[in-house]
Amino acid sequence: xxxxxxxxxxxxxxxxxxxxxxxxxxxxxxxxxxxxxxxxxxxxxxxxxxxxxxxxxxxxxxxxxxxxxxxxxxxxxxxxxxxxxxxxxxxxxxxxxxxxxxxxxxxxxxxxxxxxxxxxxxxxxxxxxxxxxxxxxxxxxxxxxxxxxxxxxxxxxxxxxxxxxxxxxxxxxxxxxxxxxxxxxxxxxxxxxxxxxxxxxxxxxxxxxxxxxxxxxxxxxxxxxxxxxxxxxxxxxxxxxxxxxxxxxxxxxxxxxxxxxxxxxxxxxxxxxxxxxxxxxxx
Amino acid sequence: xxxxxxxxxxxxxxxxxxxxxxxxxxxxxxxxxxxxxxxxxxxxxxxxxxxxxxxxxxxxxxxxxxxxxxxxxxxxxxxxxxxxxxxxxxxxxxxxxxxxxxxxxxxxxxxxxxxxxxxxxxxxxxxxxxxxxxxxxxxxxxxxxxxxxxxxxxxxxxxxxxxxxxxxxxxxxxxxxxxxxxxxxxxxxxxxxxxxxxxxxxxxxxxxxxxxxxxxxxxxxxxxxxxxxxxxxxxx
Numbered sequence: 001x002x003x004x005x006x007x008x009x010x011x012x013x014x015x016x017x018x019x020x021x022x023x024x025x026x027x028x029x030x031x032x033x034x035x036x037x038x039x040x041x042x043x044x045x046x047x048x049x050x051x052x053x054x055x056x057x058x059x060x061x062x063x064x065x066x067x068x069x070x071x072x073x074x075x076x077x078x079x080x081x082x083x084x085x086x087x088x089x090x091x092x093x094x095x096x097x098x099x100x101x102x103x104x105x106x107x108x109x110x111x112x113x114x115x116x117x118x119x120x121x122x123x124x125x126x127x128x129x130x131x132x133x134x135x136x137x138x139x140x141x142x143x144x145x146x147x148x149x150x151x152x153x154x155x156x157x158x159x160x161x162x163x164x165x166x167x168x169x170x171x172x173x174x175x176x177x178x179x180x181x182x183x184x185x186x187x188x189x190x191x192x193x194x195x196x197x198x199x200x201x202x203x204x205x206x207x208x209x210x211x212x213x214x215x216x217x218x219x220x221x222x223x224x225x226x227x228x229x230x231x232x233x234x235x236x237x238x239x240x241x242x243x244x245x246x247x248x249x250x251x252x253x254x255x256x257x258x259x260x261x262x263x264x265x266x267x268x269x270x271x272x273x274x275x276x277x278x279x280x281x282x283x
Numbered sequence: 284x285x286x287x288x289x290x291x292x293x294x295x296x297x298x299x300x301x302x303x304x305x306x307x308x309x310x311x312x313x314x315x316x317x318x319x320x321x322x323x324x325x326x327x328x329x330x331x332x333x334x335x336x337x338x339x340x341x342x343x344x345x346x347x348x349x350x351x352x353x354x355x356x357x358x359x360x361x362x363x364x365x366x367x368x369x370x371x372x373x374x375x376x377x378x379x380x381x382x383x384x385x386x387x388x389x390x391x392x393x394x395x396x397x398x399x400x401x402x403x404x405x406x407x408x409x410x411x412x413x414x415x416x417x418x419x420x421x422x423x424x425x426x427x428x429x430x431x432x433x434x435x436x437x438x439x440x441x442x443x444x445x446x447x448x449x450x451x452x453x454x455x456x457x458x459x460x461x462x463x464x465x466x467x468x469x470x471x472x473x474x475x476x477x478x479x480x481x482x483x484x485x486x487x488x489x490x491x492x493x494x495x496x497x498x499x500x501x502x503x504x505x506x507x508x509x510x511x512x513x514x515x516x517x518x519x
Binding site: 164167168170171174175177178179180181182183184185186 | 331332333352353354355356357358362363365369371372373374378379381382383385386390430434
């Protein structure tokens with residue numbers, strides 16, 4: 001049995017890592033839940049954002065925060081462009097899996113072509129900055145990523161809950177024809193939501209660049225665990241995605257501390273399978 | 284108010300409605316009766332903009348609706364209470380009503396609209412924060428009518444409002460339909476309860492296999508032997 005300090009450290013690290021899971025899950029959950037598009041390219045977009053942050057920082061010496069101010073709006077536009085493509089070819093929930101898988105493979109190749117398959121590490125002065133909370137280390141960057149995820153999740157929740165556009169999006173997710181009969185222009189809203197989802201991928205990318213070691217194949221490393229987070233959190237539910245991120249992040253890091261790192265995926269997928277067995281109506 | 288001329292609709296490849304012409308005058312209550320599968324729902328859904336007609340004209344207050352994108356149709360004062368209610372079940376009662384007043388003109392009168400709907404259906408005020416999917420069938424029908432009323436319609440399309448409801452609730456529903464009509468809203472009512480529909484309507488059409496086979500005042504229709512046999516269960 002590990003010491004209390006080690007456990008405490010595992011809880012904090014897990015929470016912080018979970019924030020990044022939540023941030024990645026957010027955009028995916030929105031497009032899946034509200035547009036019925038399963039966007040496998042979401043991870044590729046996030047990693048592209050990470051590489052671009054890295055490139056702007058190393059080649060142009062642009063601070064990652066300035067890079068984010070450029071990248072997030074650019075990704076918003078990219079998301080709209082992608083959705084126009086999906087709408088043009090009448091992509092459905094099922095075919096979206098195939099199409100976005102293809103886009104993910106293409107983006108992986110593009111990343112590999114520009115940056116090679118070598119591992120890249122973006123060194124920044126604050127990469128190792130942390131403070132001590134009692135005996136536990138809290139890395140600043142990961143804390144900031146976590147706070148950003150929480151802010152975006154809550155803001156998105158409030159937007160969906162309280163604005164007419166948000167209500168229209170939820171209504172159209174359930175019955176687009178009837179929502180249309182009351183004046184909801186779902187195609188315009190879908191573009192907005194796709195842009196937002198890609199912008200979230202861009203924001204996640206900035207943090208991935210700062211926190212993780214970059215390699216093109218990272219796209220697939222995120223896939224399983226973030227899918228679990230999206231489903232556990234409930235499709236189209238931003239706060240659910242955030243909380244599920246915390247849950248999976250913590251269960252992984254506690255498993256790593258108590259048992260062994262290799263067991264971590266088993267625990268997160270057991271949670272997912274348990275949920276699908278006992279609460280299937282949530283999916 | 285509403286003029287439909289030589290309307291044909293194909294639904295899922297097969298023609299569902301042929302050469303239908305009908306009128307609803309301002310403030311009039313017109314019923315469409317006919318057996319299941321006659322194309323009644325297809326007809327009202329198309330008027331509401333859910334399907335594109337294959338041929339013919341749908342005109343509301345002089346504006347041609349058939350070619351408009353579906354989210355524009357409601358601007359011309361048409362609101363639909365669809366068959367089976369089709370509420371947004373994962374949203375609250377009040378959110379469903381708010382989608383009703385989504386179009387700009389109606390949105391400005393959201394508060395007055397909610398008061399009017401809660402006045403018609405006091406139970407909905409109590410349930411306004413509840414998920415629409417958790418209500419009873421009768422209450423869901425109230426939400427569906429309330430949602431349409433929030434759009435401030437001049438023409439209300441009611442598709443089988445009494446379907447699946449308990450007899451006492453059906454009585455209440457017809458009283459509400461009469462009350463809405465008394466406020467001056469024109470109504471096109473599709474109803475399988477022919478006796479009730481003919482009681483309440485100013486005029487009625489009979490739709491069979493996608494075609495209008497009879498039409499006129501309720502009294503005249505009640506006297507036609509074919510209609511007495513087929514719809515009113517009276518042997519001649």
